[in-house]
Amino acid sequence: MWKALRSDLPNSFRFTGTKSDALAVREIFKQRYIPAITALEFEGQPVQPPQAVAAFPDELVWDMKTHKKIIRRHKPFAEFQKFLVAETTSGNISRQEVVSMIPPHFLDVRPGMVVLDMCAAPGSKTAQLAEMIHGDEEERVQKAARNDTSAIEGDYSDDGRSTGLLIANDSDYKRAGMLVHQVKRLNFPNLIVTQHDASIFPSIELPSAEDEKNQYLKFDRVLADVPCSGDGTARKNPNVWQKWTPKDALGLHNLQLRIACRGLQLLKKGGRLVYSTCSMNPVENEAVVAAAIQACGGPSKIRLVDASGYLPNLKRKPGLNTWKVPDTSFVDGQKTIHLFNTWEKFQQAKEKCAAEEPNRNFSSKMSASAFPPISTTEDERIPLEHCVRVYPHLQDTGGFFIAVLEKMDDIKTAKAKGDPASTEQQQNGGSGKRKFEDAEDSKGSKRPKTASPEFANETVEEMALPADSVETQVADSALNASAKEADVRPTANPPAPISKPPSKVKEVQASQKEYFEYLPKDDSTISNILSFFGIAERFPRDRFMVKNKEGLSLNKIYYTSELARVVLQQNKERGMKFVHCGVVMFVSHKIKDSDQIKAPWRLQFEGIKILEPWASKRIVQCTSKDTLYKLLTEMFPKLPKDGSHGLGEVGDALMKLDPGCCFLKIEEKAGEDGFPFGMVLPIWRHPGSLNLMVAKDDRKAMLLRLYNELEPVIKDHVAEKMRKERDVAMAAEARDVVDMGNDDEGGVQLETENMDVAMEE
Numbered sequence: 001m002w003k004a005l006r007s008d009l010p011n012s013f014r015f016t017g018t019k020s021d022a023l024a025v026r027e028i029f030k031q032r033y034i035p036a037i038t039a040l041e042f043e044g045q046p047v048q049p050p051q052a053v054a055a056f057p058d059e060l061v062w063d064m065k066t067h068k069k070i071i072r073r074h075k076p077f078a079e080f081q082k083f084l085v086a087e088t089t090s091g092n093i094s095r096q097e098v099v100s101m102i103p104p105h106f107l108d109v110r111p112g113m114v115v116l117d118m119c120a121a122p123g124s125k126t127a128q129l130a131e132m133i134h135g136d137e138e139e140r141v142q143k144a145a146r147n148d149t150s151a152i153e154g155d156y157s158d159d160g161r162s163t164g165l166l167i168a169n170d171s172d173y174k175r176a177g178m179l180v181h182q183v184k185r186l187n188f189p190n191l192i193v194t195q196h197d198a199s200i201f202p203s204i205e206l207p208s209a210e211d212e213k214n215q216y217l218k219f220d221r222v223l224a225d226v227p228c229s230g231d232g233t234a235r236k237n238p239n240v241w242q243k244w245t246p247k248d249a250l251g252l253h254n255l256q257l258r259i260a261c262r263g264l265q266l267l268k269k270g271g272r273l274v275y276s277t278c279s280m281n282p283v284e285n286e287a288v289v290a291a292a293i294q295a296c297g298g299p300s301k302i303r304l305v306d307a308s309g310y311l312p313n314l315k316r317k318p319g320l321n322t323w324k325v326p327d328t329s330f331v332d333g334q335k336t337i338h339l340f341n342t343w344e345k346f347q348q349a350k351e352k353c354a355a356e357e358p359n360r361n362f363s364s365k366m367s368a369s370a371f372p373p374i375s376t377t378e379d380e381r382i383p384l385e386h387c388v389r390v391y392p393h394l395q396d397t398g399g400f401f402i403a404v405l406e407k408m409d410d411i412k413t414a415k416a417k418g419d420p421a422s423t424e425q426q427q428n429g430g431s432g433k434r435k436f437e438d439a440e441d442s443k444g445s446k447r448p449k450t451a452s453p454e455f456a457n458e459t460v461e462e463m464a465l466p467a468d469s470v471e472t473q474v475a476d477s478a479l480n481a482s483a484k485e486a487d488v489r490p491t492a493n494p495p496a497p498i499s500k501p502p503s504k505v506k507e508v509q510a511s512q513k514e515y516f517e518y519l520p521k522d523d524s525t526i527s528n529i530l531s532f533f534g535i536a537e538r539f540p541r542d543r544f545m546v547k548n549k550e551g552l553s554l555n556k557i558y559y560t561s562e563l564a565r566v567v568l569q570q571n572k573e574r575g576m577k578f579v580h581c582g583v584v585m586f587v588s589h590k591i592k593d594s595d596q597i598k599a600p601w602r603l604q605f606e607g608i609k610i611l612e613p614w615a616s617k618r619i620v621q622c623t624s625k626d627t628l629y630k631l632l633t634e635m636f637p638k639l640p641k642d643g644s645h646g647l648g649e650v651g652d653a654l655m656k657l658d659p660g661c662c663f664l665k666i667e668e669k670a671g672e673d674g675f676p677f678g679m680v681l682p683i684w685r686h687p688g689s690l691n692l693m694v695a696k697d698d699r700k701a702m703l704l705r706l707y708n709e710l711e712p713v714i715k716d717h718v719a720e721k722m723r724k725e726r727d728v729a730m731a732a733e734a735r736d737v738v739d740m741g742n743d744d745e746g747g748v749q750l751e752t753e754n755m756d757v758a759m760e761e
């Protein structure tokens, strides 16, 4: 292991997106780049080409021994590096550590499930989970739209669309921002990003009838990829070693445990939680798993699943059943490291020192739950060997820990108590349940016994688990639940009324608030756009949303799934921090002659695939690779009235249509002149020109993927025309009015500005 830790970590990446797209890009990679790299030499040595990582199915995960700095900087690798960058930008490749790809596979997510990713930033696992929830949605929707009864298996309750939901959460403001940036590329309408402390993640309300008890969202799957000491990432971040001490884990253990317990609370009965860390320290791993199971009622309530069936080719070691817990004690600044086998031994050592060496200070972070569990009966025994440890030397990766927990029954959590003695009693005694120590903040000071309820939801970092039934507690309101959890006294305070005047903290948050306002079903703008594109009545009208307080369709219109809409609308006034949701579907197209266009809105690259199966108008087929090449390498090519456009079947079809946006449809077709996978792109038909509405980076990535163009030149006819006009204007100094308009081209100058905006988006 030490030898492996000292060596460089291989570069790894995975092909992402829908299965068919991922497989198609993988084929291009195999056919074009593997032979080229195999033929390379670097510093006189043959280069070892990328290899598929055997642990993962379908050859979708690859790694390469050559260091990424070498690939980035050295000429022989330039073409491969270009491919990696282009496909990463387009979202077809995700550069991710091999071990970090494991947890979503163990979660066994199926399309339509409701999933919570508790600590999600920067979002690499979120992307995997989204793909799994999405499943083969596109094929299903295509079939549903064609009323094809020979349906492939799956859920057709929403016309083939995935009914699942993914909530990706991170407590850190900046990292939540990174997460949003990452998930925007997924174009997944079933995803909500929140920013909460996962250990007090609020309960999400669902609509309920007036005479019914409040209903709350529970999850089929929860991923708790918790913050950890990160010693498993030392190959990637050698700096980890400089600060590492074996007792780092103690400072994280309590938070990890509270996150795991909150995750278990939020699960449906029968649901599963994967707990994972990139640490190899048992205090952050097996200790947390065992303590969480015990806190939730023991193995009869929470089963530690034998995960050997998941990724069977993954080389792994079983979880540990015994370990020692290190602590450092200080006398006059001198520290000594001690290793303890049991909490009892630690307590004895402390007592002895209190009598003999009163100046010796032991760590206040030591807790009973950091030690191996002690069970008196076989039924109470937690089979920690079912946990999975991946060590760096097993298959040349980083280190990782994964455990799969299944909620067998409704649970009650242990009472929050700050009495270590009682914890010890629990550990050694008969009940098999452990109680938590009172929480401490990160500086080691005791958390105040009460927390101001109106701040509780957002600012209380540490909490002790609630005394009451988890099921009741999940059924509490968000603020109510957090206030209770933050206040150790079981029943003393009534819940904070939601209508309480906002605190300062809330005012600040309110000013940064994102708005998610749904348009009414019969909104005239939506009706107009949908009829312009001939969208079938079956396509839902109530899922379009705007992000301004007033709920006006001014600039952009987003689309979300049904459940995302329900969650956002129902919890609007409940203090939840929703930071992102929705896929951009339409963007207003403000050009000079927009009043002459029936629907002055652009279809967006992001949302076009969701809408296209339901469209019956303004669909243009592109069947030739040459035509697509022209559309990709020229912005605003002319569409003269005499038909001499040179834009093949696309030009001919667009000539027959009124100005405005269209779907450009490209079907998958095998062979040299075919396309490796189907695509739908937005294209705008101007009175005298047309333009594919695809950002420059995506154009370049397509040119590389489909035509192996390394340095494509993209001609912008409008920019050229403007340059020429500027030159003429400068030459004719006497003229002070520059005629920028050209009826034929429909105000294209503004069009370019809009494209820039579109690219920034």
Ligand SMILES: C[S@@+](CC[C@H](N)C(=O)[O-])C[C@H]1O[C@@H](n2cnc3c(N)ncnc32)[C@H](O)[C@@H]1O
Pocket (backbone or CB within 6 Å): 100, 118, 119, 120, 121, 122, 123, 124, 125, 126, 169, 170, 171, 172, 175, 196, 197, 198, 199, 225, 226, 227, 228, 255
């Ligand atoms: C190991 S990283 C998660 C990596 C992520 N799952 C991925 O695959 O990209 C842990 C994350 O937990 C977040 N975090 C730390 N404390 C948290 C808390 N109390 N609640 C929620 N997130 C927290 C950190 O900001 C960090 O982004």
